[in-house]
Amino acid sequence: MNDKTASSDTANPLLEGPGLPRFTAFSPDQVSPALDSLLADARSALEQVTAADTPATWETVVDPLDTATERLGWAWGLVGHLNAVDDNKPLREAYNANLPRMTQFWTELGQNQALFEKYRAIRASSGFDALPASRRQVIEHALRDFRLGGAELEGPGRTRFGEIQERAAALAQKFSENVLDATNAFEFLTEDAARLDGLPPDALEAAAADAATAGKPGYRLTLQMPSYLPVMQYATDRKLRSRLYHAYGTRASLDALAPEDAEARAALDNAPVIDELLRLRDEEAKLLGYQNFGEVSLVPKMADSPAQVMAFLHDLAVKARPFAERDVAEMRQFAADELGIRDMQSWDTAFVSEKLKEARYAFSSQTxxxxxxxxxxxxxxxxxxxxxxxxxxxxxxxxxxxxxxxxxxxxxxxxxxxxxxxxxxxxxxxxxxxxxxxxxxxxxxxxxxxxxxxxxxxxxxxxxxxxxxxxxxxxxxxxxxxxxxxxxxxxxxxxxxxxxxxxxxxxxxxxxxxxxxxxxxxxxxxxxxxxxxxxxxxxxxRELFDRMLAAKNFQAGLQTLRQIEFALFDMRIHVAPEPLGADGVQRILDQVRDEVAVLRPPAYNRFQNSFSHIFGGGYAAGYYSYKWAEVLSADAYAAFEEAASAPEGADAALAATGQRFLDEILSVGGSRPAIDSFRAFRGRDPELDALLRHNGMVEAS
Ligand SMILES: [Zn+2]
The missing domain is CATH 1.10.1370.40 (Neurolysin; domain 3)
Incomplete structure (x- = not known):
């Protein structure tokens, strides 16, 4: 075993980073010993770079710490990757056993006061301005993240900040659990197959299997997507759709259809969770020196201010609105003419849309x-x-x-x-x-x-x-x-x-x-x-392609307004100057709907109580980013469309545009603000027109 080749074959491949991983030499029992050693190395690097006598420079602080944490991150990344693509029991156990200490290490790093001081000292040093732009950006990002993590707070503010973080995390978890439990609390049982008329065979089979599993006769429908969605899209029984829609739209609220027991219903009510979360986020923002949580959320993002985001959403809403109105008019007409539905309601729209889409643009994805x-x-x-x-x-x-x-x-x-x-x-x-x-x-x-x-x-x-x-x-x-x-x-x-x-x-x-x-x-x-x-x-x-394209843009106006409704609601409640309470949250949702919605849900609807993106996930005051990114990418792509029809020759123009996209966007990464990269590529600020055009929202000429 003292043969050199043999020892390198048996060496722990997790300690060899950051090269190409030796997958064939990997085994799950190597994970814990490798992390023992890599975490110890990273901690000792941290100790060394934060020592009082270590000069605050890029070479003595950032480089050595990066080298140690990169090796650790590389090894853990490899374990995480294999866990995702090659799941097996020993690997899963090794992953789960080590996850807490990895999380703990990153948290420690992000809250290390001595490290924050070193970064501050580098920022204040005479050498800072001479650093390359990318290094200056690394330092600025690190300082920003420390600040947003409460590193500048002292005394009671610091303690309170920690309490807020902990409580907010618990509330977000509670919000998601309530949604899940409320979703599972409802069931609809029937032995009458005629009530399920229109459901595709696989949905019908699943409903029968679900009933059998629950030890009940007939069919069981639930609010889980694979059961709920086919009912809304295909069930011809309006009463059935209405019942499930009502149950779905009131989940985790006092008005929910399930659980039947009022006390159990109150225990799953998300209104108090929302209220407390919004208060905590507001308090956090003020501790950090901002006016509201909307501002905090935007600090590490491309958008400048909540006002800019809301103006962006409004602008898009105004442009999409005529198309959304047309979508709705088309649905009402089709519902009345072809489906005998003269007063289309919220529980009809998915059903009508599906039938309309089939009639206009049917194609099989199997073909x-x-x-x-x-x-x-x-x-x-x-x-x-x-x-x-x-x-x-x-x-x-x-x-x-x-x-x-x-x-x-x-x-x-x-x-x-x-x-x-x-x-x-x-x-x-x-x-x-x-x-x-x-x-x-x-x-x-x-x-x-x-x-x-x-x-x-x-x-x-x-x-x-x-x-x-x-x-x-x-x-x-x-x-x-x-x-x-x-x-x-x-x-x-x-x-x-x-x-x-x-x-x-x-x-x-x-x-x-x-x-x-x-x-x-x-x-x-x-x-x-x-x-x-x-x-x-x-x-x-070509004819099949054209139908696919039409189906892609089907009801784009309506879909756009729905996304804007959610995004505007999200930003408005996070910039409110006073605590809103459940009524205030509802009032803002109603106002937003007055402004942008073309289809109004019934008054009993409590959509906000299951809006997990912003209350249970990481999208608080960030839901707008879906549309924001679509606008950027569509506008960037439009530069290539313009080049393709360039009078001086498409090939040369396309090559030049590709080169510019590479130089100004792809190759610069996070080394400068994204808006600077976009302007450098496009020669101007982002515009909405390209997205509207790509979604078929243009007036026929
Ligand atoms: Zn992606």
């Missing part, structure tokens, strides 16, 4: 799927990225975690600038969904350039026999989306951790490159090139 073969779609995607950004994507070799995983390198001028793994298909051991994750980020230390590496994980249907994996159009869009995050990470030119790749990019701007890439899935030339029927090799028929 479409025959045209998108994974290898050809990947070729199309890589070819596009090569043309747009002047790079080359080539197959490469590395150790992988599964035989289906592939590995690629991205080259510029013959040199590898980044690598990525693609794990495309679903399997039992893999978590659902699709994501891009970092193996490591670009960093330059002295003369050594560390190139970025990414994981791209999807859950497409696995190949059957000799047939390749076939993708629905949604799958294709997902792949382009994740690859957009991928190129943001991989094409970076920033040299410093924390702001290279997607690091440090504002939360409401980080979806720009990903949503930007989605647009190419709706470009006919591109679709034609990457589609080939699995049996005949024919490209997707």
């Amino acid at each position: 479409v799927k025959q045209y998108f073969q994974l290898p050809r779609v990947l070729d199309g995607l890589f070819g596009l990225v090569e043309r747009l950004f002047g790079v080359k994507v080539a197959a490469d070799t590395a150790e992988c975690w599964h035989p289906e995983v592939r590995f690629f390198r991205i080259e510029r001028d013959g040199r590898a600038i980044g690598h990525f793994f693609v794990d495309p298909c679903s399997r039992a051991s893999k978590r659902p969904g699709a994501w891009m994750d970092s193996v490591r980020s670009r960093r330059v230390l002295g003369k050594t350039v560390q190139t970025p590496v990414a994981y791209l994980v999807c859950n497409f249907s696995a190949p059957v026999g000799k047939r390749p994996s076939l993708l629905t159009h949604d799958d294709v869009t997902t792949l382009f989306h994740e690859f957009g995050h991928g190129i943001h990470h991989l094409l970076t030119r920033v040299d410093d951790l924390g702001v290279s790749g997607i690091g440090g990019v504002e939360w409401d701007a980080v979806e720009l490159p990903s949503q930007f890439m989605e647009n190419f899935c709706w470009e006919w030339d591109n679709v034609r090139e990457m589609s080939a029927h699995v049996d005949t090799g024919e490209p997707l028929p």
Whole structure:
């Protein structure tokens, strides 16, 4: 065993970061010992950089701490990745056993007062202005995060801040639990199959199976999405839809239909949770020196102020409104003419929409799927990225975690600038969904350039026999989306951790490159090139593509106004000057609906009591970011549309636009504010027109 080769084979691969992981040498029992050692190293680095006699400079504080925490993060990232793509009992146990101490370490780091002082000293030093822009940005971000974490508070304010954090976290958890319990408290039982007329066979089967599991005869409907949604979309019985709609829209409120016992209902009421959460957030904002929580939420985001966000939402609402009104008029007409519904109500809209969509734009996603073969779609995607950004994507070799995983390198001028793994298909051991994750980020230390590496994980249907994996159009869009995050990470030119790749990019701007890439899935030339029927090799028929496009934009006006309603409500309650109480929250929701909604829910509706994004998740005063990012990405893509019709020649104009997108957006990462990057690319501030046009919201000329 003292043979050198043997000892490196048996060494713990989690201690070898940040290179390409040696997946085949990994085993779950290595996790705890590796973290023992890496956490000890990180803590001793922290101690050293915060020592009184350590000079406050980039080289003596930021670099050594980054090096230690990068190795720790790399190892833990690898464990988390494997836990998501190769689930097994020993690994899950190792992950769960170590998660608390990882969380604890990051929390300690974020609250370390001595480290905060060192960063402040670097910021105040004469050397600060001479640092490269990316390093100055790293320092500014760190100081901002310390401040928002309460590091500047002293005495009772500091204690109170900690109490608020803890209580708010518990309340958010309670909010989500109440929604879950209230959702589960309701059931609708029937033995009369006629009441379920219209439901698709799989929904009917599920309802029967659900009843059997509960030891009841007939069918059982619940408020869980797979049961609730088909009822609202397909059940012909209006009374049934009305009943379930009522139950769903009053969850976790005193007016809920379940539980029947008033005391049990009160225990699940989220109104007091909302009230207390809003008070705590307001108190936190004031402790930190802001007027309200809306302002706090926007500090690390691209948007400047709550007023700017609300003006943005209003502007979009005004433009979308005529189209939403048209959508509703069309639904009412169709409901009256074709479905015999003369007074369309809230519990009818999903049903009417579904029937209208079927009548106008029906197509089968199974048919479409025959045209998108994974290898050809990947070729199309890589070819596009090569043309747009002047790079080359080539197959490469590395150790992988599964035989289906592939590995690629991205080259510029013959040199590898980044690598990525693609794990495309679903399997039992893999978590659902699709994501891009970092193996490591670009960093330059002295003369050594560390190139970025990414994981791209999807859950497409696995190949059957000799047939390749076939993708629905949604799958294709997902792949382009994740690859957009991928190129943001991989094409970076920033040299410093924390702001290279997607690091440090504002939360409401980080979806720009990903949503930007989605647009190419709706470009006919591109679709034609990457589609080939699995049996005949024919490209997707144009007529089918046009129907898909129309279906995509179906009721875009209505959908846009709904999102604006939620976003405006979210921001308004977080900038209110006084505590609102349950009545005040309801009043603001009503006002917002007066201003923007074209379909009014019934008065009993208590949507806010189950709005988990903002009360149980991380979107408080941030729900607007969905639309915000869509506007940015649509407007950025419009620059490419303009180039494609450039009078001086599309090829040259497209190449120049691609280069500018690369230079000003993809390659700068978080090294400067996203608005500066956008302006540098577009030559102006973001505008709404492109998103409206892409969603079909333009007046016919
Ligand atoms: Zn995304």
